[in-house]
Structures are given as structure tokens and as C-alpha cells.
Amino acid sequence: MADGEIRISIDKLIEIVQSGGKIRTGVDVFNKQGRLILERDVLVADVAPLLRVKKFGVELISIVSGGNGGLWDESGQPVVVKTEAAPASKPAPAPKPPLPVSEIDRRIHDIEELRRAAAEKASLAKKSLKNALNQIQETGGNFDFEPIDDTVRDLFGFISQNETAFSYLTREIFSYDQYLYNHSLNVCVIGTVVMKKFNENFNAMVNNHLNSMPTSLTAAATKAMPQAFKYFQDDELQDISAGFFMHDMGKMLVEKSILNKKGRLSKSEFEVVKTHSTINGIKILEKNHLINPYLCKISHYHHARLFEDEERCYPAEISPLDIPAYVKVCKLADIFDAMTSKRCYKEALNPVGVVADIFHKYAQKDTLLQFILHAFVRAVGIYPSGSVVSLINGQLAYVLDSEGPALIAFTDADGRPLTAKQDIMVLDKKAAERGLKIDRRKAPMDPVQAHKILPDYLKSP
Template identity: 55%
Template sequence: MDKAPKLPIDRLIEVVQKGGTVRTGVDVFNKQGILLLDKEVPITDPQVLVRAKEQGAGMVPINAAGGGGIWDSQGNRLDLPSEAPVQKPVAGGGRGGEIERRINEIIETKRIAAEKYQQAKACLRQIMDSIRRTGGEFDLEPVNETVKGLANFVTSHDNSFAYLTREIFSCDDYLYNHSVNVCTIGTVVLKKFNSNFSNAVNSLLNNVPTGGLGEEKRDPSAFSYFLPAELQDISLGFFLHDLGKVLIDPEVLNKTGRLKESEFAEVRKHVTEKARLILDKNRLNNPYIANICYYHHAKLYSAEERCYPAQSPHLIPAYVKVCKLADVYDAMTSKRCYREALNPVGAVTDIFNRYARKEPLLQYVLHSFVKSVGIYPPGSVVHLTNGQLCYVLESDGPVLLPLTDSEGESLRDKPELLDLSQGQAPKEIKVDRRRPSLNPIEAYEILPDYLRRVVTSQPS
């Protein structure tokens, strides 16, 4: 049993998401001794693995001698050793092992992200071709499957949307990228909003302190703002939110300068006229999808400018507010052929300043947005106030991998991970917000080899 190979749980989730089966052949417990995965039970529902991951499962042993294995959707047994990530020592000892584990996780997440993106792109291309050919009709079934896969992926892989692509060169490219990004960012924000808001209401109803109930410990009969089937419809709406643009003149959509009033009126039609036409033609009368398509550019507070169509902000549902924040954030942080992307720190700050201290429900949405997107995106390089440069591993904390000393010299020794939320650094050492974060390509020269491996695995 000691020699049973271990596989990253994300890899197992991916196998099951594709219709495969996993059986561990050995009971898997977390550090608290709770049984997460039963050795006998074949796993065909990815949520079983997602829950195990949330409760601490990272690398999962698969014991073939105990009947364990992984099988694809056709029932073919997959070869275990070749499934495991390449274990190259990057640095000896526990510290290096921890860094290597994180690096392998990032590479694996990027690999799946690139795969999911390609699937979603192919699906969008089909929809767009069909809409152009037929004047509005498309097949919803494959879209449903694609969105389910995307939503499962981003909710089961931490920070995964940070690794989605943001380089956009053409109008169609823009729609592919933007649809995937809004769907993934929106889904993660919505999940956080749903659990925060539901917990807050439960706390009020049951008179217990807010935050006293973890998501996984909630009573299933407790209040839930959105139910699972609604969450699926909303993710689908995020994916389809800009579909009306397929029927707008690409020259206007791609125009680099300021739009004339007549051109802006043409763009506005993507939510008014064109979205309605496409939803009607396909007899798509789901209210979540319709509200997202019609109102994702509406006002979130009374004085907000250049919003359309006219609608009271109080009538805009929470999930449409989520879509609008994801839409604005993605537009700001995507690189277009005519302008550079805005730094994520600048984009989050701008959105926060724009929408903070407005109506109460918007504050819940905004809080979930900032907590989900994070100010320091994983994969970026930030400056500390003591002059060090660090690679961001997790935006929550943030958890950092130091690259240089305070003089800017590359570190010779293996660094210790720095979790700024855990008080590991002196209080005066923080991320220097006055200096923009860098793309790792810009800092390539000072990256150690094991991080260059991550950067070059970036999907293009």
C-alpha cells in the first residue's frame, strides 16, 4: 500500500468530469481523521471529489492491489504512473517539496484551464456560426454541457480563472475570451455571494454569530439564496450574456476610437434588440438567462452614467450585478489590439471605488467580488515595501514566493513561502501598492528555473 501512486485530486476530478470513474482501493482520511473517500466506492460524481478536496484531500493514493484504479468514460483502465505529474526535484528538503507541490498544482491547473478554454471556444464558434447563418438559432444542449464543465472546473480549482487567457486580437476572439472569462469569474463570485449571503441570513434567523457555520457544515434545509439548478442557469446566462453582439456590425464593435452617438446606439442593441431576437428564436424563456442578457449594462446605482437599458438599480437581481462586475473587470484587464490591459490591482480598486457605499445588496456582491478575484492575482509578481520582489502563489493572504532580497538580488538559497495573512513577515512589510504588479514574463530574468517552467506552461 505504501507504494500506491498518488495523483493530484484535480486530475481525478477532471477524469470524473469527463465521464470516467475513480476507485481509490484504500480509505482516504483527512488530517482530522475524517473518512473522505471509501476504498470500495466507485466515484462517478465529481462533487464527491470536490467535497473531499474542500476537506483537505490533495494527493490521493490509488491502490491497484486493493481494487483501485481510474477508468475513462468507455471503461478503459487508465495507466496510473503516466498520469502522475512529473516529479522533478526543484529544491531538496521540505521547503522545496512544498514549493514543488504548488508549482505542479499550478501547471496542472493551467493545463486543464487551457483545455477547458479550447472546448468553450469551439462551442462558442459553433454557436456564433449558427446564429450568423440562421439569423439567430443555435443548439443549446452542447452549450449546457460546456458551461457545466467550466463551472465545475472553476469552483473545484482555487484561483483557476487567474490562468485563463486575456490576449484578444479580433472581434470574434474578444467574444470567445470574454464569454469564458465572464462565465468563470461570475460563477466563482456568485458561489461566494451565495454562501456568504445564505450564511448571514441563517445566522440572523438562528441567532448565531455570522461566520460560525462553515459552508460544508450547513444544515441542508437552511436558507439558500440560490439553489443548485438556479446556479447552473445563471452560469449559462453569464456564458451567453453578450450573444447579441454576434449580430452587431464587427466594424463598430472593433472601433478603436471613441464611438459616435449613432455607433453607441448600435452597440446598445446587443442587449435590447438582438439578445431578445436570439432568445425568442430559440424559445429560450429562462428568466435568469434573459435578465442577464438584457440588464448586464444597467445601472447598479442611481447616478451611474452610460448605462442601458433604463431600469431602477433596485430591480436588478443580485446575479445580474455579479455579471456586470465580472464584465467590467474582464473588459478592464483584457489586452485588446488597440489598448493595453489595466493592471488587476488598478481594476479591482477602480471597481471598488465606483460601487462601494451604494445600495446594501450591491455591497454584498462587491464584497464577494473583491474576495474572489483578489487584489493580487496568482501568477503575478509584486513588490514588497522592503524592496523584495515576490511571485504570487495565492491571492488570499497573499501567499508569496520571494524571488529577490531587499536589494533586488536574486535569492541563491531556497526561499521560505511568505503568507502575509499569517504574520510571518514583520508588520511593516506589506505588498507595495504604489508599484504595479508585473507579468512574470517581465520578470523572467530573475525567475528561478522551476518558476520559468510555470511561466512557459502558460497557455497562449
């Protein structure tokens, strides 16, 4: 064991955090398959990531106090604990019993809390972006980056602990300015989760690859990995998130009448719009001495080609092979958000269909895109907790847990409200054999919209 290392059970950690304490591992924690499940520098003050770790079957966690890690109680005092031994051999897992009622209420409460926290974070982030974009417009390009950097760091910590946070953000926008603030935030949140999944997939891929070959070859095999496949460190991820947040700042130097135009753009108007990324973004970054390559590349290339023959992309001269993975992630998040957002001149498209279309268009083109899309599909998860889905028998159901998924129906087959809380149903294979399925032709309602139609017993007091 490393110096200052203690091993402590996941249940004990959950107990500490539940009673208001905080933990930081000080080392990366991986599951048995080599997937990173808890990062060393993330301060955990919420039980959700610990419950996820528990779900992965990890029983003991190393805390290394010398590596920035530690355990603190609700008043910030270090918690003194002894290292714990691994539990004796485990009996075969029994089938999961249904959640007791109090557990269901707690889950509903957690979903509500997350929705509220996400709304609060979103409002602060949009204010900060609004200030920066207004400064850019008023000064012709100057703005104060520090508040943006602080906002992104805060968001990054929040997203790291709540990966479904993006589904709690609004997509119902009317004015152009409001659209730009929301769109920038959504691209930042969606893109950040995709990058996290990209890292997880990368770890799993490298481990599988290395485990499958003799030790003498592993160093050479790591060197031979294509450049585009790389693991991004936390500080790189934070810069990338800032790049996602500011990807469209160049639009502040584009004529509003063109950006607001409802119909198809003329050729010359399209040329003007293109300058937001090909000229203005870089100009603003240079003016503010922000030469960070992540910010620059995202701003410059987020509309570039993802594959050789893709049309209406700019700047046209750059080869898709020279576009880094994180810029490709920005473009996909941008397309997904634009298509699933409601505007004054168009309805929002069903996210299920949008994900399918994006996958269909890009997945066959090359291995890196396939890899990114795999991360993308994992990140946007179609049925987040708190959303509402339609069942094929006509009932509406609340998603309690996206795994399963576990649902609670709250209307009958004719759409009439059910006055009492129903039992949980898990839509597994057996349920499907009984004809109980989600109607995939109907768009799920995101948690923000869903909250407006839920009965009181599915809302936290």
C-alpha cells in the first residue's frame, strides 16, 4: 500500500457523505474492467457517484491522503478511520428486490434536487456567458475570460458528479440571444459528458488491448496507437469544456439580421455566417491573448468536415484527419443541440430520432468517429431519470432509473391520471414478452417539461 493510503468500504464512504461529509480519493479508482469510475481530484459531496461506484461492484476504495485525498466531516474536520479488510468471498448475488417505498421517495427527491441544482447552475452560467458576449459585442472583441473560466470549472465539477445533468437543461428558446446562451451551455454540458465517456472508452480499449497480448509487446502496442486516440487529463478536459462553452463567441461579431433570419440563407449570407468560426473566433481569442490550443481549435474548426465528402462544412481546406477528437465532439454536440431545441420557426426533433440520424450519418465513416459516437450515445442516454415516456399501451410513465429502465406509470391507457402511486415496473426482457414496452415513435419528455405534468406524488415536497 502507498504511503498515507487507507482502504475503506464504499458503504462507509456513502455514510460519511450522506451525513454531510466530503471525500477526495487522491488516486484514480478503476473497476475490475479497468474503467475509471472515480477521479482522484474530484471532491465528492454527493452520494450519486459513490452509488455508481457501488453498482460497479467495487467494495473497497483507496484514499491516499498524501495525494490531495482525504475524508472530512460536515464541519470540514478530517475523519479518522482505520483501513478495512476485503470482505470474505461473496455469495452469488440474489435477484434485486423491488425498492422499498421510502427508497423510491428518496430517489424522487434526489431527481428533484438535481433538477433544481442544474437549473441554478445553468442560470449562473448563462449570466456569466451573457456578460462576456455583451463585452465582445460592445468592444469589438475584448472580454474578461476569468469569470468564464471560473464558471466552467464550477460546471465541470458539477457535471463530473452528475453526468445526466444535461437532460435537465432547457431546449425551449425564442429570442436569438437566449438561444445562443442556452445553446452554448448545452454544447458545453453535452460535450463534456461525451469527453468523459470518451476517456472511459479509451481506458477500457487500451486495457483490453494490452491484456490480450504478451507483456513484451505492450509498450510497443501503446506507442502504435493512432494519435487521435488519446486520454485527456482533467486540466485538458477543463480547457476543452471552456472551448465548448465559447465555441460560437464569433457570432457576436456577425450581423444579427443574418443570424436571426428564419428562412434559408443566401450564398452571400452563408459566407458571412461562416466568419463566426473561420475569422471572428480566432480574432477574439488573439485579441484577449488566449492562445490555448483547445480554445483556438474548437472555435476555428467546429464546423469542419467530419469525413471527406461531407458538404456545407467550413473551413473547407482542413482535412478531417487533422481535426482532433474533441473538436469532432463539439460539432456533434452542436448538431444534436440545434436539432433537439425548439426555436420560434421550428419544433424540436425527437432526440431518439436525432441520435439515430447522427449515428447513421457518421458511424460508418472511420474508426475514430465510431469511437466518438459510441461515447456520444452513452452520454446522451435516451431515458434520463425524471423524464416521461409513452408506453405502447398508451400509458405515460415517469423514469425513476434509466437503467432497466425502472418506471412508474401515472396515467391509464386513455391518458387519465392515476390518483395513487403505482408499483415500479422494470422494462426488461420479461416485460417486453408481456407486451410492456416504450413507444419509440413518441419523443420522451425531458425532466424540465415532464415536471410540469407530473402528479404531486412524483414530486418532492
